[in-house]
Amino acid sequence: MTSEAAELLEVLWGRASTAPVSASQLRVLFILEHQEGINLRTLADALGSTPPSTSRLCDRLQAVGYVERAASSISRRELQLHLSRRGRSFLAELRSRRERALESVLAQMPVAKRTALLQGLEALCATAAAQIQEEDGTDARSA
Template sequence: MRARPSPHPPGHDDMAAAAALVDAAGQALVLVTNAANDDSGVSAAQLRVLAVVDRAGSVNLTQLAVALHTAPSSASRLCDRLEAAELLRRTADERDRREVWLVLTPTARRLLDGLSRRRQASIAAVMRRMTPDDRAALLQGLSSFARAAGIPLTEDGPAAQVS
């Protein structure tokens, strides 16, 4: 009896196995980094708000809601809590007083910097358990993955600083 030809293109099973492996690694990364964020006193949703504002420099409520894939009213409530915690500040646009921009406070900047250091330390602890060859292969693969996903890697960026 002859084997039936696969309905999938050649390499499909390899690609599915690779995708499953990347998914598992992504889950491991989330677990390691979430553990570093756990005692920050800020919820995961609030950390997402701070991350969006941090990446943008400043953002209005509509842009924030779009980035969070949520309703503006939900985003506004998150901002209310962050403002009460002195992590976020609302500022009126100089040209249009109806427009409000969200910016990080120095307290938020210190929080995010501290969390980043803790996450990186947690990741480094896991990577130290890898062989040097495995670490090099991981970094090469992550760089390729980021580029394929459209994430620009600059020569002076984090990936270039690793040896």
């Protein structure tokens, strides 16, 4: 059921166009939103990619005005990556389109089913957050 729900959300959200960015570029924007100021190597690691490929992704995102590069305060040889104001605006608009698409589906569900779904999603989020926090604590202790 989770696979089917995930696939249906992908189709539903796919209708809320991510143009002018690709799925890979969108992942970059989401990562930068949560890890502001990271360097290219850290971004490449998060993507499971190589620095040259990641640099090309960032080049394209910089060309459309969604990403900015700045010199690191730690190392002159290193660049920090930041979402631009335009990049943040793009993500906000994308989330708004996706939310409207999802709300349209939810509005057609019976109230009791929506309530049950909300309770289930709240439990899912709480459990996932706890698991992530636990794993982050384990990573910090083993470092």
